Amino acid sequence: MARPPDVFVRPLAMAEGRRLQRICRTARDPVRLRRAMVVLASAQGWPVPQIARLAQTSQRYVRGVIHDFNEVGFAALDPKWSGGRPRTISEAARAEICLIARCCPRDVGLPFGAWSLSKLREYLIDRGVVASISRETIRIILRGAGISWQATKTWKASTDPDFASKMRRVLALYDHPPEGGRVVCVDEFGPLNLRPRPGRGWYPAGRPARIRATYTRTLGVRHMLAALDLATGKIFYRIRDRKRWREFLAFLKVLRRRWPTERLYVVVDNFAPHRHPKVREWAVDHDVELVFLPTYASWLNWIEPEFTGVRYFALNGSDFTSHDQQNAAIAAYLRWRNQHAEPKRDFAVSSKIRQPDYVINVA
CATH class of the missing domain: 3.30.420.10 (Ribonuclease H-like superfamily/Ribonuclease H)
Known part of the structure; x- marks a missing residue:
């Protein structure tokens, strides 16, 4: 199999070379720094295999960076983060999850007075709201909707007519x-x-102060x-x-x-x-x-x-x-x-x- 021909970056202007050097010195993003190093090394005549060893990456990655820089210039140095995989739980299902979490389990025929994440997960799957869901996903959905685990509070109205x-x-x-x-x-x-x-007080982690639990009045x-x-x-x-x-x-x-x-x-x-x-x-x-x-x-x-x-x-x-x-x-x-x-x-x-x-x- 023939060796792929070497790829080099297009000729750079003096200002572009200084800009690349400045990016290599000051860049905080590791992706931006590595791409700038690849382009600068190629501009100095380094072949792709040597650049790959220098940057601790693959030759395919080096060629991709060089081609992108030749096409769009310095914009190729900025990482383009993907948005992640598409949501598997629809907005309607998320709304129903929040609605069920806010109700008392007894209202839906269950024999307990509060949800745990495990019980809520089982109920959602059994009812067909979702085919599968983890407890952490439920927690994230509820947090995103402004729903959190809270203690019940009491209130008392005044009976004073004045x-x-x-x-x-x-x-x-x-x-x-x-x-x-x-x-x-x-x-x-x-x-x-x-x-x-x-x-309460400030103590070493895992070593709180202790007091006796038994006493007589x-x-x-x-x-x-x-x-x-x-x-x-x-x-x-x-x-x-x-x-x-x-x-x-x-x-x-x-x-x-x-x-x-x-x-x-x-x-x-x-x-x-x-x-x-x-x-x-x-x-x-x-x-x-x-x-x-x-x-x-x-x-x-x-x-x-x-x-x-x-x-x-x-x-x-x-x-x-x-x-x-x-x-x-x-x-x-x-x-x-x-x-x-x-x-x-x-x-x-x-x-x-x-x-x-x-x-x-x-x-």
Whole structure:
């Protein structure tokens, strides 16, 4: 069999040669770099077999690059990626896969309440939606349609017929604190019991911190009564054995002594001790206004997200053996937090509750 004649690139202009040299020095794409090397070597008189050995490729590839460059010039250096094989699952089938994945399996006569990818795959094939499909393909189709695996969430509508007026009252105090008054958000946090608490942290891969799983509840529980001062952003608190109206009233007296000359607007939920007749009587006599939230609307209390910080930074990942240890950890965190506190402003400014057309979700 005769040897194929050598193929060489067409004569190059000086500028084309410099451009090829620049591409060989700076190209980041390996395909573009190799093709430029092939063309430049051919322009320097190298035969095809030597270029193939230099580029670690086949002679057929070298001849193809040279022919392409002779025809279209530098455009031949850019790789033309193929679009892959055609889709084997039609758009209609993809839409049906997404529809089935979003329904409950019981709705289609199956005896379970949630899909796994394996069960969904079996159902799709048995029903004839597709002839064959892998679990990963199902995952890709669902992800492309914006469908992801999520936990079910609960919701609770307010039963308060005065929801709107109470919400507006609370928001007005947050946005425009009265002159000569101080707005304070109060709530209880707990129960604070002694048990190992799971947490998160940065550890070597595969070697997380471990805490005991067994414990006994022999030392009782504690409760934290806390107040968030919106003017300073600081939290003031007491930890008590119980959270009856007596403990709540004693805490209000502490707040009253802290700000003796100002009228106090205390935002609280509808917990029974907050509404006790003796608490209300004392509040009227001591220039304290109890501002009650709508029922089932604790999210309107500005102190609620602050408890998340206490739980995350002071309690999670801990295994305290005494209430004194636990109380000290809470105290240390709140001291640090109060040192960095700033006045509270702009409550839920981008929330839908701020929209004039907000539809109140009342049961």
